[in-house]
Amino acid sequence: MSLPISCNKDRWWEGYNVYLENSDVQEHVGEWIEDDFESKVVKILYDGLGGDNIGVDQPLRVLGIGxxxxxxxxxxxxxxKTKFSKLSTTVIEPNKQMFLQYQETVRxxxxxxxxxxxxxxxQTYQDYVILHGVKKKYHFISMVHSIYYVGDSDLEETIKELYDILVPGGVILMLLLTDHTGIGKLLHTFPNLATQEQNSAPSDPSMTKSNRLINSTDVKSILDKHQIAYTQSELREFLNITACFTGIDAAKRNLLLDILTQTIDFKxxxxxxxxxxxxxxxxxxxxVRKSHHNDxxxxxxxxxxxxxLITK
Ligand SMILES: C[S@@+](CC[C@H](N)C(=O)[O-])C[C@H]1O[C@@H](n2cnc3c(N)ncnc32)[C@H](O)[C@@H]1O
Known part of the structure; x- marks a missing residue:
């Protein structure tokens, strides 16, 4: 029997690290923040909120999820910080090691x-909400590749809740997979790898969780349904999957396949x-292309x- 990789956090992190070693996603996200974040996010926030002395008298409230x-x-x-001199940031991250690393970098x-x-x-966003409720409102919410885990039980309710805790004039940044390329398309095409064989009934009906990750089409259809305004742009990433075919490191190959398929021990x-x-x-x-580093x-x-970029 196979299981979604979300059921085993240690395996997920091991696989995610192998994926990061082979992908340039962090580099591209960093470039987007360097080149576009100011004109696309900071400007909207400043135009929408600057007049209220946000970031001067009272801090700009930021929420980072995942x-x-x-x-x-x-x-x-x-x-x-270039436009708002006072910021108050709430960080939600369930993984202890990552969480401590974030605190250390801030120090x-x-x-x-x-x-x-x-x-x-x-803690998880879900546990945060159980413990603290949704009273606090934010001017900016950042969710880079984390909506999958936050919205997996009820995406529509999660999006409505996130929109509720956004102050008018605020922005939610959501970066996520599409369903028409690469990993997103693979998971969209094979949504049931982790629960059953393709095209057959699940052997255990209690196992309803699929390996399919939320994609941007899912989110956009909910935003459209509720007439929530957003803009959309694309961010490419190149994942070197040579290890899936010729890599001599079988453990790494299996971990990369597990992440691609979101399935524990896929092979x-x-x-x-x-x-x-x-x-x-x-x-x-x-x-098949030449490496950037050699031939x-x-x-x-x-x-x-x-x-x-979801606005209110
Ligand atoms: C794909 S990583 C993205 C990390 C980071 N935002 C980045 O882009 O580098 C997903 C992150 O979401 C966190 N996460 C998983 N489940 C979560 C949940 N239910 N609530 C909040 N964060 C969660 C994971 O621990 C992980 O740090």
């Missing part, structure tokens, strides 16, 4: 982060037929992510 070690969020905070960079207060929550837990179907899909959608020919599985 912040990991804070790499991307700190870049965003530094940009926000090390304290001179660059003056004027920013941090409130720390080492061992599905039938040869399903395994081959998925590998054929990957082969049909990958490109090696590598297999790339390219993904287009969506950046949604």
């Amino acid at each position: 912040s990991a070690e804070g790499q991307q969020e700190i870049l965003q905070l530094e940009k926000l 090390q960079k304290s001179s660059d982060l003056t004027g920013i207060e941090f409130e720390w929550h080492n 061992a837990s599905v039938s040869t037929t399903v395994y081959n179907q998925v590998l054929d899909f990957v082969k049909d959608h990958m490109s 090696d020919e590598l297999c790339y599985f390219d993904t287009v992510n969506d950046i949604l």
